Amino acid sequence: MIVSLSPRAGADNNQPLPDSRGHFGLYGGKFVPESLISALDELETCYRACAADPDFQAELATILHEYAGRPSGLYFARRYTEALGGAEVWLKREDLNHTGSHKINNTLGQVLLARRMGKRRIIAETGAGQHGVATATVSALYGLSCVVYMGEEDMERQALNVFRMRLLGAEVRAVSSGSKTLKDATNEALRDWVANVRTTHYIIGSVVGPHPFPMLVRDFQAVIGREVKEQLATRFGAGALPDALVACVGGGSNAMGLFHAFRDDPSVKMYGVEAAGHGLATGRHAASLEKGTPGILHGALSSLLQEAGGQVKIAHSISAGLDYPGVGPEHCWLRDTGRATYVSATDKEALHAFARLSRLEGIIPALESAHALAFVEKLAPTLDKRARIVVCLSGRGDKDVEQVQKHHAHEVLGEK
Amino acid sequence: MTRITETFARLKAEHRAGLVAYVMAGHPFPEATPAIVRALILGGADMIELGVPFSDPVADGPTIQAAGQVALGQGVLLPEVFSIAKSIRSFAAQAPVLAMTYVNPIFSMGYEDFSRAAVEAGLDGVIVPDLPAEESGDLLAAADAAGLSVVGLLAPTSIPDRLQKVCAASREMVYYVSRLGVTGARASLDDELVSNLSYLRAHLPLPFVVGFGISTPEQAARVAPHADGVVVGSALVDAVKDARTPLDAAELALQFISPLADAVRQSQGARP
Numbered sequence: 111m112i113v114s115l116s117p118r119a120g121a122d123n124n125q126p127l128p129d130s131r132g133h134f135g136l137y138g139g140k141f142v143p144e145s146l147i148s149a150l151d152e153l154e155t156c157y158r159a160c161a162a163d164p165d166f167q168a169e170l171a172t173i174l175h176e177y178a179g180r181p182s183g184l185y186f187a188r189r190y191t192e193a194l195g196g197a198e199v200w201l202k203r204e205d206l207n208h209t210g211s212h213k214i215n216n217t218l219g220q221v222l223l224a225r226r227m228g229k230r231r232i233i234a235e236t237g238a239g240q241h242g243v244a245t246a247t248v249s250a251l252y253g254l255s256c257v258v259y260m261g262e263e264d265m266e267r268q269a270l271n272v273f274r275m276r277l278l279g280a281e282v283r284a285v286s287s288g289s290k291t292l293k294d295a296t297n298e299a300l301r302d303w304v305a306n307v308r309t310t311h312y313i314i315g316s317v318v319g320p321h322p323f324p325m326l327v328r329d330f331q332a333v334i335g336r337e338v339k340e341q342l343a344t345r346f347g348a349g350a351l352p353d354a355l356v357a358c359v360g361g362g363s364n365a366m367g368l369f370h371a372f373r374d375d376p377s378v379k380m381y382g383v384e385a386a387g388h389g390l391a392t393g394r395h396a397a398s399l400e401k402g403t404p405g406i407l408h409g410a411l412s413s414l415l416q417e418a419g420g421q422v423k424i425a426h427s428i429s430a431g432l433d434y435p436g437v438g439p440e441h442c443w444l445r446d447t448g449r450a451t452y453v454s455a456t457d458k459e460a461l462h463a464f465a466r467l468s469r470l471e472g473i474i475p476a477l478e479s480a481h482a483l484a485f486v487e488k489l490a491p492t493l494d495k496r497a498r499i500v501v502c503l504s505g506r507g508d509k510d511v512e513q514v515q516k517h518h519a520h521e522v523l524g525e526k
Numbered sequence: 527m528t529r530i531t532e533t534f535a536r537l538k539a540e541h542r543a544g545l546v547a548y549v550m551a552g553h554p555f556p557e558a559t560p561a562i563v564r565a566l567i568l569g570g571a572d573m574i575e576l577g578v579p580f581s582d583p584v585a586d587g588p589t590i591q592a593a594g595q596v597a598l599g600q601g602v603l604l605p606e607v608f609s610i611a612k613s614i615r616s617f618a619a620q621a622p623v624l625a626m627t628y629v630n631p632i633f634s635m636g637y638e639d640f641s642r643a644a645v646e647a648g649l650d651g652v653i654v655p656d657l658p659a660e661e662s663g664d665l666l667a668a669a670d671a672a673g674l675s676v677v678g679l680l681a682p683t684s685i686p687d688r689l690q691k692v693c694a695a696s697r698e699m700v701y702y703v704s705r706l707g708v709t710g711a712r713a714s715l716d717d718e719l720v721s722n723l724s725y726l727r728a729h730l731p732l733p734f735v736v737g738f739g740i741s742t743p744e745q746a747a748r749v750a751p752h753a754d755g756v757v758v759g760s761a762l763v764d765a766v767k768d769a770r771t772p773l774d775a776a777e778l779a780l781q782f783i784s785p786l787a788d789a790v791r792q793s794q795g796a797r798p
Contacts, residue, residue: 131660141629141656143585145681145706147688287591293582300584305707307683406630406656407582419603420634421581 127440132321135446137439140320142300142409149307154322156227161329166222173218174333177251178208180215182334184341184500189470197353197493199486201473201503202338204364211476211505212334212364213244217313219330221248224311231310232256235299237264237292237360238431238478239271240505241315246280248313256280259298261291264430271509289424292360292434296408316361317438320409324438331367338500339371354379354489357502358482359399359452360432362441364504369450379451382441383485385427386454396425398437399445399452405436412439428457429477431505455484458521463487464507464514465522476505477514529622529650530675530698533572534733534754543750544572545790546735547783548626548759550593551576551610552602554767554775560613561772565779566762567621570787573735573755574614575653578607578627585628585655587710589760593767604631604640608647615648624651624677629661637665641672651675651698659688659695666695677701682722686729693732700734702726702753709738710760723752743789750793758786 132138140150160166174180183203191199204212217234224232232249233256236242242258249256258275262284265272275282288294296319303312317324317331335355342350355372357365359382372378387395395401398413405414407422415423415435425435444450455463463483468474475483479502486501493499507514514522527535537544547566551559563574579594579602586594602610607625614623625644632640632654644652652674657665659678669676678696680689681703693700704719726734736749737757746756765782769775 139661140658141661142658143655143681143703144658144679144688144692145683145703147658147660148683288581297582297584301587301708304585307706404633406633408584409656411633414630416630416634420631421598421603422630 127443128321128325132325134440134443136404137411137442138321138324139411140409141406141411142320143304145304146307146320149303150320150322152227153223156223157322157326160223160226170219170222174215178214178218179206180333181337181341182206184338187471190467191490193466193470194487194490196490196495197497197499198495199490200352200498200500202334202368202500204334204502204504205473205475205479205506209240209244209247210508211240211244212331212367212502213241213315214247215333215367216315216327216330216363217241217244217248219326220311220313221252221254224254224313225252227311229309229311230254231306232313233259233299233302233310234313234315235259235292235295236315237295237433238429238476239264239268239275239509240431240476242280242282243271243274243278245313245315246275246278249280250278257302258282259285259295259302261289261295262286263290264292264295267430267513268509270512291430293422293425300408316363317366317440318361318408318410318412318436324410324440327363328366328370328440331363332370334364334367334502335369335371338368351375351378352500353493353497354381354499356381356383356482356486356489356499358383358432358478358504359437359441360385360396360434360478361436362438364502366438366440368500368502369444373449380444380449381485381489382450382452383481384452384454385429385432385481386456387426387428389456390454394426395454396427396432396434397454398435399441400454402437407436410439412436413442413445428460429481431476431478432481453485455481459484461514461518461521473503474507474511475503476507477510479504528675528698529620532620533622534699537572537754542793543753543790544735544755545570545746545783545787546573546575546737546755546757547571547762548575548577548757550590550597550763551578551607552597552600553593553763554596554769556600556602556606556610557772558766558769558775559610561776562766562779563614564617565776566783567618569780569783570791571783572621574621574623575626575757575759576607576611576623576649578604578625578631580628580631583628585708587708587760589764590709593763604635608643611647611649622650623648624653625649626653626655629654629657632665637668638672641669641674644674645672649674651677653677653679653701655679659691662695670697679703680726680734682706682718685722685725689729693730696732698732699754700730700732702734702736703738704736704749705739707738719749720752723749727752743785746786747789747793750790756790
């Protein structure tokens, strides 16, 4: 191997990441067909110009406020905290955004980039349907044509979101290859992009894919952590910091969004929670950071669930949004450097947290976010009562209610 | 001289473009591949691309995706591809054979180990559709050391800015992806093609082959005067997919390749 696997490889402290080639240490990069390179270069140039352009930033801030409803609340979950008997649990309410999840932060940012580049057609991949809905929404808002690729299995699990996207004017294309989930939907979206790259912008939904996507999706989601910082300062005084941040990780965009503003605050612990599915020992899970090895999929080098011979494994999770064998390259970097810690929660643990939060707080969380809560339930009792945990409630659970009722009603209704 | 450079020198002397045939290793079954390749060479193919099956082939259309799944279902991974390459080399002394693989299988094996094993198996080069020049430095270093030629890809969107960069990251030849999109047979070739090919002919320091979408003798005849080689892939994979025995597979491959071989040979006089 030419590449170094040393965890500190390229770790110049204070060097902004990614580097100019889109690498986070070993991870990241641009592993895509030649046909896409010029589009990625164009996107990066456009993004860097917009990032430095006060007019663009003002336009984005206005639309995030007036259309998406930001800032989202930071809510102290009193009864949930009391039930856990430890640290205070604060919920960052991304579920209250327009379209019901954090995904809108990124799709609004990217649709503005698409307009600047003169692209009139939008494509996206979606797992749970949250990103597809957020993409269909912004396409409707700006009158752009929109195609969303979705695995057949996910279309069944998330039928309501499929209808939502259609209602918003998007075409939803079923993907029947491979595992029929998010991984294969991403393959199809990439194929579409290669064929239509001159007219089309691909709005990737997470901090994955080729450079510059992991960087720009992170930056558009970083509003989550910035608001948390301001909200804590307003409430507890300047400089107030949380003790721990917790977020679920599929591709990892809500987690990057929560973490990014705190990267230089070493006292703030960061926990990413992956889907352990049926359990890490069963092999039926989606824990790319805990169980993966370095590999290249969908344009980036990251930690990948793979078989011998470099064939990509099929991930498993009860939550369609976490059911992905790869993960954002920056999370791999945060794991290797020890800045963030990655743990996992099983399908069952997530269902219990889903039920508990509903009952104790009157908030039905998305199954994705319920994985983060499942870890909070283990973490909070180990911490001092004065400690504060901020957990990203990345989405609302309405989309999951039907599936949970169908297959898990006794588990969630039996929970006390 | 290597087999690739030798072949282009011979084609130049014959005033014609070469015919490059893509075969998915292990499709429709592992024993079929050497038989197909033998028939292709007999039938007039000048160069062979040997596809390495991969679970997530984002640059390929449905035909090659499905063929890769069939091969994977029979356990065809890199070690099996190498043994197929070895048996091809046992009867094909001159024809260059290049592996066409996605990056993850060779990254997972390690570029150095892959390069050494590929050369040992008689492979002459490697084409990696998801490894652009920006990321191919590590593979190039390992392949150069082992004597394996890395063949870079160009696309319509690479013209004109990226020609130099891609050529600097290519050895002996370049692969031109003739149109935007995934692999697969097309009814027609777009009009932009001929003007792009003339541009490449004038500006590329290396020989180049043209692929993606060429399926009929007519299309091959149209492209051949403007390129150093014409690649036929999905249509050939489709032609052999129902073979039950190696003999079957060989017959189907021969029937398919003969008119294409005639087409590139007849284009001889049409070369500018």
